[in-house]
Amino acid sequence: MAKIDGELIELLKSGDVAKQDVAFKHLYEHSFKAIKTMVENNFGSGMDASDVFQETMVAVYHNFNKPGYEINCGLKTYVYAVAKNVWLKKQRKKKPEFQLKENHNSITLTESHIEVLEEKEKYDSIHGLLDSLEEECKSILVQFYFDGKSIKEITNKLKIKSESVTKNKKSRCLKKLKELAGDFLNIFGTNR
Numbered sequence: 434m435a436k437i438d439g440e441l442i443e444l445l446k447s448g449d450v451a452k453q454d455v456a457f458k459h460l461y462e463h464s465f466k467a468i469k470t471m472v473e474n475n476f477g478s479g480m481d482a483s484d485v486f487q488e489t490m491v492a493v494y495h496n497f498n499k500p501g502y503e504i505n506c507g508l509k510t511y512v513y514a515v516a517k518n519v520w521l522k523k524q525r526k527k528k529p530e531f532q533l534k535e536n537h538n539s540i541t542l543t544e545s546h547i548e549v550l551e552e553k554e555k556y557d558s559i560h561g562l563l564d565s566l567e568e569e570c571k572s573i574l575v576q577f578y579f580d581g582k583s584i585k586e587i588t589n590k591l592k593i594k595s596e597s598v599t600k601n602k603k604s605r606c607l608k609k610l611k612e613l614a615g616d617f618l619n620i621f622g623t624n625r
Contacts, residue, residue, distance in 0.1 A: 437508075438507055438508035438509075441456045441459055441460070441508055442456075442497055442508065444456035445493070445494055445497045445498070446497055446498060453494070457490055460490065460493070460508070460509075460512055461486070463509055464486075464509055464512045464513060464516075465482070465486055467509075467513055468482055468485060468486050468489070468512075468513060468516040469482035469486075471513070471516065471517060471520065472485055472516075472520055475520065475524070476524075477520065481520075481523075484523075485516050485519050485520050485523070486516065488519045489512060489515045489516040489519050492515050492519070493511070493512060493515060496515075501612065503565075503613075505562075505564065505565045562610055562613050563575065563610070565613060566606060566609060566610060566613075569591065569602070569606075570602070570605075570606035570609065570610075571606075572587075572591060573587055573591070573599065573602055573603050573606055574603065574606050574607060574610065576590070577603060584596050584599050584600055584603070587599055587603075
């Protein structure tokens with residue numbers, strides 16, 4: 434993360450309205466144009482873009498004021514991703530089937546298309562979070578949850594002392610991942 438991103442995040446967390454205002458103005462100057470373009474390219478107006486930006490700033494503010502909340506990408510990228518999610522949710526509330534423009538062609542997205550997009554978004558988010566873990570943690574969780582390997586296979590492959598040590602590491606790694614994700618990762622049940 435760039436130094437300026439860290440400084441902006443600190444301003445948002447400061448509790449000082451004047452400092453927060455500086456951060457919000459910077460985010461507006463550097464993010465609004467891209468958000469407006471995204472909204473307008475997907476059947477929104479300039480006013481819709483303003484609403485999306487405002488809701489995005491509220492979400493960003495609340496997220497960064499959660500204890501221990503961190504991002505693993507640039508702040509501008511993060512703000513754009515939050516705005517995209519805000520816009521998609523607004524569109525889904527309007528009607529279950531909506532038009533999405535892409536390369537000057539339009540395609541109809543049905544409920545099943547939306548479900549696939551949501552699953553891809555979850556998958557991408559999970560992998561982004563996994564990348565922020567230590568390599569051994571990432572390896573254990575990927576092998577167990579995505580590759581379907583047993584604790585014994587993981588123990589042997591990673592040359593861990595015993596299966597119980599692997600289970601403990603998996604548990605700690607999963608806890609760390611859940612902390613990073615907040616409430617997002619309810620997909621990992623405790624039954625495995």
